[in-house]
Amino acid sequence: MAEDRYEQLHGAFRWQVPADFNIAEACCGRWARDTPDAPAIYFDSESGCRAHYSYGQLQRAANRLSNALLNQGVRRGHRVAIVLPQRFETAVAHIAIQQIGAVAMPLSMLFGAEALEYRLQDSGAVLAIAACEALPALREVKARCPALRRIFVVGECPVDCDEMPWMEALQAEEARFKAVGTKAEDPAILIYTSGTTGNPKGALIPQRALIGNLTGFVASQNWFGFDPFDASKPSDAVFWSPADWAWTGGLMDALLPTLYFGRPIVAWQGRFSTAKAFELMAAYGVTHAFLFPTALKAMMKAEPRPKRHGLKLRALMSAGEAVGDAVFSWCRDALGVPVNEMFGQTEMNYVVGNCQALWPAKPGSMGRAYPGHRVAVIDDEGRESPPGETGEVAVNAYDRHGVPDPVFFLGYWNNEAATKAKFTGDWCRTGDLARSDRDGTLWYEGRADDVFKAAGYRIGPGEIENCLLKHPAVANAAVVPKPDAERGALVKAYVVLADGHAGDAALVEALQAHVKARLAPYEYPKEIEFIDALPMTTTGKVQRRVLRLREQERAAATA
Incomplete structure (x- = not known):
């Protein structure tokens, strides 16, 4: 069992959030200058199409797209929708949008016309970058989204006069671009979350939130280096997760933190299957992964001897629901990689979890607050509940040293009342019920509302x-x-x-x-x-x- 270094890490950790910070520079720009040939994206798909892309290629494509977006009138603060699956162009879109100071709004490929229409109307998105598979639904709603000027189409499909093929848009532009400067507090990403009543709410995520995610990422992946600006990393690390890059789990728990550390991530464009999961991890030498409990359960039932695949997996994070004892034991004993459970929300992500390498986990628990985050179980009045008593999990706006926690969202888009309702004093409520041990370990009890x-x-x-x-x-x-x-x-x-x-x-x-x-x-x-x-x-x-x-x-x- 690992030595319990939890208190030592928490006590020593201090946030280092610069006044100026930009996700594009942190996740691509610096690597494109220093290690341009290093792999960034390993693309694979059900159609058999495969490709490897370097950080240099990612930066050049993003530069072309940034120029194209500016030519379409996209400016700082404008919302740009991204309706794409896991693929190279998705990463390009995120880097390009951040380079011009605009706000990326990822939308799931699974959304139907009605779900797309509400989010496009509510956000006032001025442009959409979409896969051709999403084009019929976008065409259906475009006339009812007056702010939406243009759609860039990724893939082979006929376009009309209001749409522009991706390759045509990029090839017409220079591969050089001077990125704008952004503050750490500037908005970067708008992600819509479902609620129990009414319409989904858009959580506005600032540039600094990526920094706030990093302690959870390095802990849950047994990936050392708690200084967010220390680029130390496993030199051979390869990451993969089937989590959709349109959601917080795929974007903030997988794609962006992997690129932040200058490592490659596998982009699989296709349906999840247990056979494909083992195949991908073996073929690309995946060392670190994020797999939902549902996926792990299916893999456990399908493969009692996973080690026969010759996997190089060294760390595994899981989130979304309880892993359970059976899956925990299978990961530890059959897979040979104890799973680190994690808990967070779009509004304040990656705040609680385990790190098998640095502190022992209690199977079935949510874990403890990651370094830099102050998490407690509180009652209706915002008072911290004693150990063993059920209350609502909440995250404080300040860490244990009194420093603002950078992980927090800026607020709900055009919904000040909902933003205020999320907080009780400095505590941001999660809506999840739990009880805590004396050492701060949290045990999930259920939802406080109906989500x-x-x-x-x-x-x-x-x-x-x-x-x-x-x-x-x-x-x-x-x-x-x-x-x-x-x-x-x-x-x-x-x-x-x-x-x-x-x-x-x-x-x-x-x-x-x-x-x-x-x-x-x-x-x-x-x-x-x-x-x-x-x-x-x-x-x-x-x-x-x-x-x-x-x-x-x-x-x-x-x-």
Whole structure:
């Protein structure tokens, strides 16, 4: 068992956040100057297309795109949507947008037209960079997004007069570009998060937030060097994660921190499968990875002897839901790499977790606050709860030394009320319930609100309910998690029918198709139950808790 160096690391750590900081310079510019031929992206795809890209190539492509964006009228502070899968062009887009001081807004390829429309309208995005597969949905909503001037299209597909092929846009520009200077406090990324009620909220992430993520990254990957500006790193490290680069997990936990340390990351454009996971890790010599518990469970069932693949894996992080004892034991004993669990949110990411190399983990726990972060369990008034007592996990705006924590978001886009509601004094609430040990180890107890995780995805019932309500057969709806041994939970909808409609199998399929066509595939209800009336409070609010408990009781009875 590793020596417990937790208190030593926390006590010695100090944030070093310069007044001037830019993600593009930190993740590409300095490496393009110092080690231009070093590999940055290993691209692989289901179609069989493979390519390796260096930091020099990444910088030159980003320079061309920055020039192209400026020529399209994109300026500092403008929002630029990125609707791309894991591929070289995605990394190029992020570097190019940061170089001009604009704000990158990653959007999932899984989003339907309705989900895209809301985010494009709410953000006022002026330009979108999208894969050709996302083009039909973007074309459907573009007329209703007045700020959206142009779409750059990545891939082989016909474009119209309002769109521009990626290669044509880049080839017309110089490969030289002088990046603008940005402050650490300047906005860099806008990521929309789902809530329990109403529409998704856009969390505005500053340049400095990348620095705030680094202690969690190096700890969860057993990757030493807690000084964020110490470029020391494993010289042979190769990173891979199937996490979508459009989400915080893929962008802030994988792509950007890997590039920050000047190492290569594998970009896999395709569906996840256990066979492909082992194949990729073996083929590219992956040493560090981030895999969701759902993926690890599937890999465990498919491969009892993973070491036969000749993997070079040295560290593994997992997040999104509890790993559990069985997966923890398989990673440690069969895979030979104890997993480091991690916890965070888009608003303040990578704040709690484990580091097997520096302090012993307690299987099943969330871990402890990473160096530089002050995390506690608090009550409704914002007071720290004693050990063993359940409360809400919260992160303080200041570390234990009284220094501002750089990991925090700037606020919700155009939603000051929601931003204020997130805080109680200096404590930023996560909405997750936990209890703590005397040493600060946190044990997850559940959600304080109704957001839940299904197969690693964060599900906000409000957006799904709103979508269901737009169907003429639906009078009211409530979405809750249904316990599932494989995925942790399934999305289940309770539906009150409008007059004149019958709740039969055909309507279930119609409602599922209705949601699939408008939101992400993982958001559609896998099960729909028709009900005469939803449980309501005296003030007219749906009591989702009653429905959640019903599902838990049914699952327990079945088991």
